[in-house]
Structures are given as structure tokens and as C-alpha cells.
Amino acid sequence: MLIIPEDFRKDQYILKPLFQRLFRRLGKPSAKIRVCQNPLLGGIDQALRVERLSEIVDQYRGMIDLFILCVDRDGEVGRRRQLDTVERNVPYPAVLFAENAWEELETWVLAGLQLPPGWGWSKIRAEIHVKEAYFDKLVQSRGLADHPGGGRKPLGEEAARNVDAIRTKCREDFDALAQRIEGWLGK
Numbered sequence: 001m002l003i004i005p006e007d008f009r010k011d012q013y014i015l016k017p018l019f020q021r022l023f024r025r026l027g028k029p030s031a032k033i034r035v036c037q038n039p040l041l042g043g044i045d046q047a048l049r050v051e052r053l054s055e056i057v058d059q060y061r062g063m064i065d066l067f068i069l070c071v072d073r074d075g076e077v078g079r080r081r082q083l084d085t086v087e088r089n090v091p092y093p094a095v096l097f098a099e100n101a102w103e104e105l106e107t108w109v110l111a112g113l114q115l116p117p118g119w120g121w122s123k124i125r126a127e128i129h130v131k132e133a134y135f136d137k138l139v140q141s142r143g144l145a146d147h148p149g150g151g152r153k154p155l156g157e158e159a160a161r162n163v164d165a166i167r168t169k170c171r172e173d174f175d176a177l178a179q180r181i182e183g184w185l186g187k
């Protein structure tokens with residue numbers, strides 16, 4: 001499986017442990033989970049371009065069974081529609097699932113963590129700027145800013161241990177993607 005983030009430099013520390021744990025929970029503990037680092041897409045505009053994704057599919061054809069594009073929603077109401085278009089237009093026979101985190105990938109991490117007192121999940125879920133409003137504050141409070149990915153590596157690994165909580169709290173995005181993967185696996 002190849003996970004395609006909009007920018008792997010920080011996102012890899014969230015996505016790889018989450019999908020490793022998800023596949024383990026889905027009965028595929030030996031699934032090879034890779035994060036696409038070549039090419040570096042460097043942002044949402046590149047990640048949503050069918051031409052760029054087609055290049056990635058061509059580059060990894062024969063080595064990858066499933067491609068998963070993971071991007072931030074960033075408050076864009078039409079993002080799901082864009083992802084549906086991307087999925088329809090990536091060349092067959094590639095299997096590509098595209099999902100947007102509501103509102104940012106860091107939300108998935110927060111869903112798997114014990115939150116500080118006073119942090120209500122409904123407020124986090126409603127926040128468009130989750131990274132700045134919550135995630136970065138948690139990184140600072142735990143003294144993790146100097147860790148890989150600006151604290152994403154240790155927090156991503158910790159959150160991954162609670163992938164079931166992430167599925168429960170993030171039904172519209174992470175769990176929806178997990179269900180599609182289950183269907184693809186024939187579960």
C-alpha cells in the first residue's frame with residue numbers, strides 16, 4: 001500500500017503508524033505500508049491534480065496494490081467532491097482511495113489521544129485550524145516540538161495504539177476510509 005500525502009515531510013509521521021495499526025486490526029499485520037516520498041507533492045494543489053497522481057501510479061505500477069491519498073479538508077466544503085473526481089480519473093487498473101481529514105490530519109491524532117482537561121471533542125471536531133488551535137498546543141505542553149515532524153512522530157505512534165477510538169470519533173473520514181479498505185480486502 002502506498003499512502004500519498006499532500007506533503008510527506010510531516011504527514012508521514014501521522015499516516016504510517018495509523019495505517020500500520022489499522023491494517024493490523026483488519027487482519028493484515030504483514031501489509032507493507034509505504035508513504036510516497038518521491039515525488040514530493042508539496043501541497044493540496046499538486047495532490048488533487050490527476051496528472052500528478054497518474055505519474056505516481058505509473059511510477060509504482062506492479063509494486064503497489066492500493067494507493068491512498070490523504071489530504072486536509074481545510075474548511076473546503078467541496079473537497080470530497082474533488083476527491084471523488086480524482087478517484088474516478090486516475091487510470092485503471094489502479095485502486096486509489098482518497099480521503100480528507102476533517103479538518104486536518106492532526107485531528108486523527110488527537111482522536112487517538114487522552115486529551116487535556118477542558119478540551120471537548122466536539123469543539124476540536126468543529127475547529128477548522130485544528131493544528132494551530134489544539135495540536136501545536138499539545139506538542140508544546142508535552143515538550144515534543146524538537147521530535148521528528150514537530151512532535152508528530154511520538155504523538156502519531158501513541159494515537160495509533162487507539163485506532164478504534166479514531167474510527168469512532170472520526171466516522172465521516174477515517175472510519176469511512178477504513179470501511180472502504182475493509183471492502184477492498186473482502187472483509
